[in-house]
Amino acid sequence: MSQPPGFDEKAARRVEAVYTTADVAAQRGVLLEIVAPQPGERVLDLGSGPGFMTLEAGRMVGEGGAVFGVDKSAPMLALAQERCASQPQVSFRKADALSLPFEDDGLDAAIISQVYEYVVDMEAALAELFRVLRPGGRALIMDTDWGSLVWSAQDAARAKRIFAAWDAHLADPHLPRRLSQLLHGAGFEIVDSRVLPLLNTEYPAENYSHGMVSVIVPFVIRKGGVPKEEAKAWAEDLMVLGERGEYFFSLNRYVFLARKPGV
Numbered sequence: 129m130s131q132p133p134g135f136d137e138k139a140a141r142r143v144e145a146v147y148t149t150a151d152v153a154a155q156r157g158v159l160l161e162i163v164a165p166q167p168g169e170r171v172l173d174l175g176s177g178p179g180f181m182t183l184e185a186g187r188m189v190g191e192g193g194a195v196f197g198v199d200k201s202a203p204m205l206a207l208a209q210e211r212c213a214s215q216p217q218v219s220f221r222k223a224d225a226l227s228l229p230f231e232d233d234g235l236d237a238a239i240i241s242q243v244y245e246y247v248v249d250m251e252a253a254l255a256e257l258f259r260v261l262r263p264g265g266r267a268l269i270m271d272t273d274w275g276s277l278v279w280s281a282q283d284a285a286r287a288k289r290i291f292a293a294w295d296a297h298l299a300d301p302h303l304p305r306r307l308s309q310l311l312h313g314a315g316f317e318i319v320d321s322r323v324l325p326l327l328n329t330e331y332p333a334e335n336y337s338h339g340m341v342s343v344i345v346p347f348v349i350r351k352g353g354v355p356k357e358e359a360k361a362w363a364e365d366l367m368v369l370g371e372r373g374e375y376f377f378s379l380n381r382y383v384f385l386a387r388k389p390g391v
Contacts, residue, residue: 131173136203137203137206138159139203139343139346140178140201140203140204140207141207142339142342142343142346143177143178143204143343144177144178144207145339145342146180146182146320146336146339146340146342146343147177147178148180149334149335149336149338149363150334150335151326151328151335151336151340152336153180155239155270155324155326155381156180156181156184156262158383159181159239159241159268159270160181160185160188160239161210162268162320162383162385163239163266163385164188165185165188165193165195165236165237165238166188166189166193166236167188167190167192168189168190168192168193169189169193169236169237170189170193170194170195170196170234170235170237171185171189171193171194171195171196171234171235171236171237172195172196172198172206172228172230172235172237172238172239172260173185173195173196173197173198173236173238173239174198174228174238174239174243174257175198175199175225175240175241175242175243175246176197176198176199176204176205176208176220176242177199177201177204177207177208177273178207178208178211179197179204179207179208179209179210179212179220180197180211181213181239181241182197182208182211182212182218182220183211183212183215183218186215186217186218187215189217190217190375191216192219193216193217194217194218194219194324195215195217195218195219196218196219196221196229196230196235196237197212197218197219197221198220198221198222198223198229199220199222199223200222200223200224202222204221205222207218207225208225216254219298219378225240225243225244225247225253225256225257225323226247226249226252226253226256228256228257228259228260229254230260231260232259232260233259233260233261233262233263233265233316234260234262235260235261235262235265236261236262236265236266236344237261237265237266237267237268238257238260238261238265238266238267238268239267239268240257240267240268240269240270240272241268241269241270242272242381243271244269244271244303244307245271245272245298245299245300245301245303246298246299247299248299250300250303250306250310251310251313251314253360254310254311254313254314254316255314257292257354258314258315258388259315261388262388262389262390262391263388263389263390263391264388264389264390265387265388265390266319266385266386266388267316267385267386267387267388268382268383268384268385269307269311269384269385270324270381270382270383270384271303271304271306271307271381271382271384272301272304272379272380272381272382273302273303273305273381273382274291274294274295274298274299274301274302274379274381275301275302276378276379276380277378277379278376278377278378278379279291279337279366279376279377279378279379280366280369280374280375280376281362281365281366281369282365282369282378283361283362283365286358286362286365287360287362287365289354289358290348290354290358290359290362292345292352293347293351293352293353293354294344294347294348294352295350296346296352297351298349304381304382306381307328307384308321308384311384311386315388315389316386316388316389317386317387317388317389318384318385318386318387319385319386319387320383320384320385321382321383321384321385322382323380323381323382323383324380324381324382325378325379325380325381326378326379326380327377327378327379328375328376328377329375329376329377330370330373330375330379331366331367331369331371331375332370336377337366337377337379338366341363341366344359345359345363346362347363348358
């Protein structure tokens with residue numbers, strides 16, 4: 129899928145590390161409960177990344193089903209293929225959200241987690257999703273609204289500059305606010321919607337926000353025009369707050385379960 133500029137092998141490894149955190153693993157479990165892949169179903173994991181969701185969905189559909197991981201990033205696809213090598217029912221394809229390599233009405237379900245916020249033409253992306261789902265097929269969509277971010281900082285002005293630069297990696301950092309309208313416009317019915325918060329009140333290496341620092345800092349330096357010294361000072365500030373017991377991070381992700389009308 130449309131990934132941040134400069135999404136190379138090193139960046140893929142950093143994202144993979146974030147996906148192993150307990151916060152993200154727990155959310156992955158909730159998403160799979162909501163979309164509930166069934167034995168024998170054909171499921172799309174759009175923007176499959178390092179393949180964690182694809183792996184678990186593959187176990188749920190079993191050998192009689194199929195899970196198709198789709199991503200634009202060659203480094204991500206390499207990680208995912210290695211992760212899912214033991215599951216013959218899982219396969220991967222390099223493709224874009226605007227041109228899915230599947231026949232009309234051929235898929236039972238789709239999982240699109242943290243992907244559409246990178247897509248400029250959402251109307252076209254949802255039309256393509258609608259096309260490949262069978263009548264009655266379901267789509268699980270989750271994206272972050274970065275306007276919900278609350279992150280402690282000793283230098284609030286510096287943190288604001290970091291976050292403004294980070295927003296540039298997305299086509300729409302506030303996409304969830306438009307998703308209901310967009311989904312209805314594409315012909316979908318919305319079956320369920322809910323918020324999944326990420327909350328860290330401590331700063332161990334095992335939590336989501338700690339992992340995200342290693343993703344944000346290189347991006348804002350290379351692509352956001354933030355001086356290296358400023359980005360590193362922001363990261364060091366978070367460590368100090370963690371050591372003092374004054375750390376706080378909260379961010380909301382929004383989930384929509386949509387259905388293509390029909391049987």
